[in-house]
Amino acid sequence: MGNPAKYFVTGAAGFIGSNLVDRLLSLGHEVIGYDNLSTGQERFLELATPHPAFQLIRGDLLEFDRLSQAMRGCEMVFHLAANADVRFGTDHPRRDLDQNAVATWNVLEAMRGNDIRRIAFSSTGSVYGEAQVIPTPENCPFPVQTSLYGASKLAAEGMIAAYCEGFGMQGLIFRFVSILGARYSHGHVFDFSKQLLEHPGRLRVLGNGRQRKSYLHVEDCVDAILRAMDQVEDKIAIFNLGTSEYCEVNDSIGWICERLGVQPRLEYTGGDRGWIGDNPFIFLDCSRMRSLGWEPRYPIREAVGKTIQYLIDNPWLFASRT
């Protein structure tokens, strides 16, 4: 990240994207953000928008020509845009294919047309399906997919790797656990906080609450991406990103209730997972990323606490997600 450069960020108005944009700008880089604002929020870019080195282009990744033109002159692409709605895959099964797989193909093809040779991609621990080895390393036994979300992210990973091999690009792929922090706007902690701020007396919990979850704070996530970018020269490199601890859904419920000062009646739907295709336990072995000198700063409990504080301070976010 030494010399100032011009970067392209897809999903720039999203949770992780906007945090990355702010960081790149603070490091003196120029950033073109691309977002269709379907789930992204212009308010997430309130720091970036006035910045002279930032430009937001409103566009969809499925509009190939627009995408290709927007990307022109950039040195590297951070491809963070995605259908991140893991849970409702079976309600609209085409969405993952389009927004994760086909969209990624468009990004790669636009890069090729513009002679852009580096990409960083946000994949997911969901590609491990029901992992046989826990904590799960990047080279664990070849998994069987359990969700359309995971399958579509794996499809995107595969295309990126094939483009790197076939067209001389470099690809950095990051398999995330759930990410928390400022601008976090979907997932357990969001749902629970939303419920409790509306009805402090009860909390509906999908599953039995014993599902184990691993979280990483978004600042640690951005740190890892930038560090790998600086240090890694392999044609294709895959890194798990998470902390070395996990919690149960019930733990995070306790922390949220404590923070909000509420004592709700807990209503469990039962079963060992929240929904079909939910993975009861994603816990990643992140020693490959650690070997680059990266270490997450925020333990899970602190990441959850900071996230709840952000949600309390930004109640507009709940209204925007109905």
Added chain:
Amino acid sequence: MGNPAKYFVTGAAGFIGSNLVDRLLSLGHEVIGYDNLSTGQERFLELATPHPAFQLIRGDLLEFDRLSQAMRGCEMVFHLAANADVRFGTDHPRRDLDQNAVATWNVLEAMRGNDIRRIAFSSTGSVYGEAQVIPTPENCPFPVQTSLYGASKLAAEGMIAAYCEGFGMQGLIFRFVSILGARYSHGHVFDFSKQLLEHPGRLRVLGNGRQRKSYLHVEDCVDAILRAMDQVEDKIAIFNLGTSEYCEVNDSIGWICERLGVQPRLEYTGGDRGWIGDNPFIFLDCSRMRSLGWEPRYPIREAVGKTIQYLIDNPWLFASRT
């Protein structure tokens, strides 16, 4: 395969598809074949076409409504249609995505709409990329993709598994080595035979000829698919299909030359692989399939020999592939 049933075969006019169709008909089943005849050959269906239990519907897998209507009333889908052109992925990078990944999504979605709950799918040993373990078992270390073909087949596998998980289907996935036999019409043995029948004096060989290849005869392949169908009840089951031996490209050249009675000058392009993304060695551990009692009948040399004889007897096939 006990009771007569009605099956749907995509790629019915293709090499493997047409062999499967003939077998299903000979077992007393009803078959709807679906093919866009882009690479399939109507002549491959010359046995099936007059059969009263067979119907060919000419259509593309990307025409969703046509596909969905054609499938109505079938009990199971054999999804064999694919862009099988492994080698030229980088010449038309969208083709694998459309014809392998998006097409498979259409098949799954049409199945769901028609309440068809079983699918058998032809995947490929190419999903193992540059395998770290050889012979490669199905649960080898999570591979990195090296070709758009492999990546798109893996995308299809992942969607099938996710549909099985999310919608209560059953999926049988077969990862093939290269298949040989009657109606074989692309790959090394085809290219070499074609060259030598045109110019017996010289043979151009991509790479150094030392690439090791594993082959399976199409009859053994069809046997395996039908046996797994009969015996396996897992929600999702993945089987490698190959023989327990391999050969070098140079071996197959020797057998072809012997069979054709030619002694060409060999012109190697050099390097340890034929093209970017070519895998120098696909050799699969097929013990999972063997544990069902399956054993290939044809050793590689015999499979190559039978294939060459087929090509000699069917010179029209060369003319159709220019």
